[in-house]
Amino acid sequence: MTGSVTLHDVARRAGVSLATASRALNGSANRVVGEALRERVLRAAAELRYSPNAHAQAMARRRTRIIGLSLHDIADPYFSAVAAGVMREAETHGLLVTMASTGHRPGAETDYVGAFRRHWATVVIVVGSRTDDRAATDRLAEELAAFEAEGGRAVAVSQPRLPVDTISIDNRAGARDLGHTLHDLGHRRFAVLAGPADLLTAAERVDGFREAVAHRGGRLAPEHVVPGPFTRDGGYAAMQRLLDEEPDVSCVFAVNDVMAVGAMAALRDRGVDLPAGMAVAGFDDIATLRDVSPALTTVRIPLEEIGALAVRLALDEGADRPRLRRVAGEVVVRASTPRLPA
Amino acid sequence: MTGSVTLHDVARRAGVSLATASRALNGSANRVVGEALRERVLRAAAELRYSPNAHAQAMARRRTRIIGLSLHDIADPYFSAVAAGVMREAETHGLLVTMASTGHRPGAETDYVGAFRRHWATVVIVVGSRTDDRAATDRLAEELAAFEAEGGRAVAVSQPRLPVDTISIDNRAGARDLGHTLHDLGHRRFAVLAGPADLLTAAERVDGFREAVAHRGGRLAPEHVVPGPFTRDGGYAAMQRLLDEEPDVSCVFAVNDVMAVGAMAALRDRGVDLPAGMAVAGFDDIATLRDVSPALTTVRIPLEEIGALAVRLALDEGADRPRLRRVAGEVVVRASTPRLPA
């Protein structure tokens, strides 16, 4: 960068010292600057289009107003909803959000937390399912601990496996409730599009659903639990593979909405009538997908609110950390899972 | 922040000077550090979990590796797609992205560019339609100019009204092409859900569509051009108001996909059969909405690619700036606009 106007320039133009210029510009806590000088400084700053150097301020103040946010993929509406909540809340506190997408690359979260740490972010928020890779989780935990040891505040939106404040979505209970609801609608023969095998979020949803089916005496054959990517195309492909087996099921649970929509597309492409030919349910209640038809039965997660809560939690000087906040999902029945005629 | 390990600590532990420690850690261009010392420094840094202070580096180097990204709403899939492209390309260049949402607040873009400027961002990208507020545009232009005068590089994704490199989506031509296509499908009586009156992007799409209809001798009555917010709910409400007038039209063009989906919901809620009862077309080709049914006819914009291009443009040391890159949309005909029986 070249040619930027410094506080020095402002002070000189106003005919005051650096200290006075600094105080006039951001009214330092205990100091008051005489009205006349203050005016002169402000005018000089305006005339020069002075903009303070945030790094110099960070150095002198030993802290910043930056939130570091790590997530898996901003184009995924799940993450963009959480990010929107984070950004909304950040703005009300005058904080700037630096965001990094892992693209599901292992180790990326740790790298990014390191980057946020180097930037003296005041808060770091890590959102996304943990995996079954213990070593990776340990490394991330270590980096977060180092960040907090330096005075930063970290919050995870994930399973509670990190040594920081955590917002944990109750995937298991949500999926269980959904399973019970589908049973109540008359369904007994289920299949599950299970998502990636190593993702804890996917595993929890499958487990919860399986529990409900078992508890009510329904049927969920192991070969009808089909793994695959956590994406629209993953849902599409998993549904295709499932259909190839001509399964005797009346209802498919895709472990997130994006996959459920892919599954619906696959069903249609195979000529299955929806919702009569197959009931489909998802998870998350993605806003952008609320108008698919038939409207998708799902488990609503308050994603934006979770993002905002993460910021509030980080900024709240509570004792007894790390704290755990559990967020429950709520089953929303829509047209995609009609009652099964008895 | 407290207790952070500094380069000083590393140097002391390794028994070398600050200069040597610095050189060992990031192999300064022209200097080479002896292998033995280098080893000692790296080991000391690892043992202490040293993480360089990015602000101190920024101060000393007089630049950062930060991209400032301003957009209207990250939860809107249009913007999250662009953001994903920006972040993907940023990562390949080792750049971090700081993002700010304007929430459509007037003046917010200017404020955020100011913030990015204070942070010595190396690149600033402003994405979103300009409005008809000349004064606001002028202030933003001024702030961007100041940013570039200090050595930063700015890129706008918007109408070419800013004195910086610009990626401009050809809304008018896209809407015109869409109008012609719909005419070719047999439609003659149109309505438009026009979006916000002050948004240039909305206005351009309306204008392009109107041109096509006029050119082909179709009908688009002024009272059938209904304004409203650029959102799903905006589309829903606008469609309701349109239906209240019992318009004699066979095809509705919503100026973006999100609105189009809202419009489809409104039509369904009023008992209109889709697509037979009303053809609906949108604009953008939002990925998350590709599975609505009937599948939406739209104008595809390569949003992610535009985000990536913005970064490349900023990093490219081209002459003759500001440069203008026009991006064309491509009409994609799907089931929501069936051919009208003659």
Added chain:
DNA sequence: CTGAAAGCGCTTACAG
């Protein structure tokens, strides 16, 4: 190859 020292642009005790 290695080090002492200046400098990046601010803030903030410490004096006056």
Added chain:
DNA sequence: CTGAAAGCGCTTACAG
């Protein structure tokens, strides 16, 4: 109320 000066944690000519 105002100012001179130290300090934040790095990098990088400049010497050696």
